[in-house]
Amino acid sequence: MVDTFVIPLLKIVIVLNATLVGVTYMVLLERKVIAWAQSRLGPMRVGPYGILQPVADAVKLMIKEDITPVRADKWLFTAAPIISMVPALIVYAVIPFGSEVSLFGRQVTLYITDINVGLLYVVSVASVGVYGIILAGYASNSKYPLLASLRASAQLISYEVAVTLTLVSVVVMAGSLSMVQIVNAQYNSHVWFVFAQPVAFVLVLIGGLAETNRAPFDLPEAEQELTGGFHTEYSGMRFALFFLAEYANMIVVSSVVTTLFLGGWLPPFPNVAAFGFLYYVPSWAWFLLKSFVFLYLFIWIRATLPRYRYDQLMNLGWKVLIPIAIANLVVTGIVRVLLL
């Protein structure tokens, strides 16, 4: 009873709440880091150094008037934010935040579940999230959201191909689709996959930026061309859901990259006895630290790089990333067969 219902439910509650709190603080972090990059201070008024800003934002968004345009498709207009938020949250079911801890004399795994198609689950759930964006653009019955949503979905579909092809070479290395097994494979092969698969790492990082609609690939939200992107007609809490989904997806991408390439919860040099003291740091702390590095990197890139043009984005996806991904997969396969 306790093992089948209580513990999984507790884990789900904790992960969901931690994610939502994390997401709101990602917004604050983003504003702060970009402000520092532009020698400003960022939010300073609410709480010391603005640390209560997310609370103020949340209250503001919740009490704002919620407007549905008259000519909108009511059902789809309501469903679209939900459709983008739900996939962004259920992905966390398979992400391993750590190995095992003993709590109150019970071994508890620090992941909600470990299914043997974990990585495919992440990819397929992410691909369902596209509907939120397309339907938001369609249901708004307004030209800018429609254009933005067509852009966004074309971009997501294109980069999904490149990212999925690249992930296959990691699966070839690990010999499993389970997220936990992929981390264990990195322990057994004595090397993080970022060193064994540097090309795949870069490809997944670029693809991850594009799939989360982040700068320099944030064309669906290009203000000067599209007034605000696919959520132009949304206000209040429904707009907030799109916003939260985008940041939740960023955290997902960071976690997946950490799991696949940076050894997940493993400390650096996991097999070297001289570095055994690194195991005194709990596994979830390593995981959070590594994920945080990627989140910071995403913000840093946004503050640094200008936006791509749309044809450049498509050329990069189809004519550069996909050929490299296929070549990388072929080379990985040959090396893997020859070495084993």
Place this chain on the structure above:
Amino acid sequence: MGEAIAFYIIAGFILIFAVLVVTAKEAVHSVVFLVIDFLFVAALYASLGAEFLAIIQILVYAGGIVVLYLFVVMLVNLKRPPEAYADPHRRTTLGFALSAAMLLEIGVIASYGYVKPAPALAAVAAPVTGNTEEVGWLLYTSYLIPFEIASMLLLVAMIGAIVLAKREL
């Protein structure tokens, strides 16, 4: 018992959404119901223990192909004047004939399977365990030639689509 209950609930939802697909007034709503229908089919696979098939169902059908349907439905003008539609009753006979043929086919397959159960796959027992591994093993050993032919067909279809869409290359 639990499996049977799950099956009937999921099958019921599949039927409901399949009917909604053909009765929805707006084409975009049809496509959305189709996605939900595919998700329930994936749930059916998962309840049968075929988790690899379930995930592939979501990835390929719900996440891939239907997105392209949505593109077409959104970009093509479907608001034709009513006289452009053919009389809906014109194809009734053909529809009933096709449905009868389909039902007969399903009945034959089902009764055949009932009389003569499928040979146990243990004869070609894969040296691997796990759903994904076994699918891969069977595809690349017993079903290698059909698999390769299917991939050739898909390649030809892909090149054909590009040639048709791009008049000058």
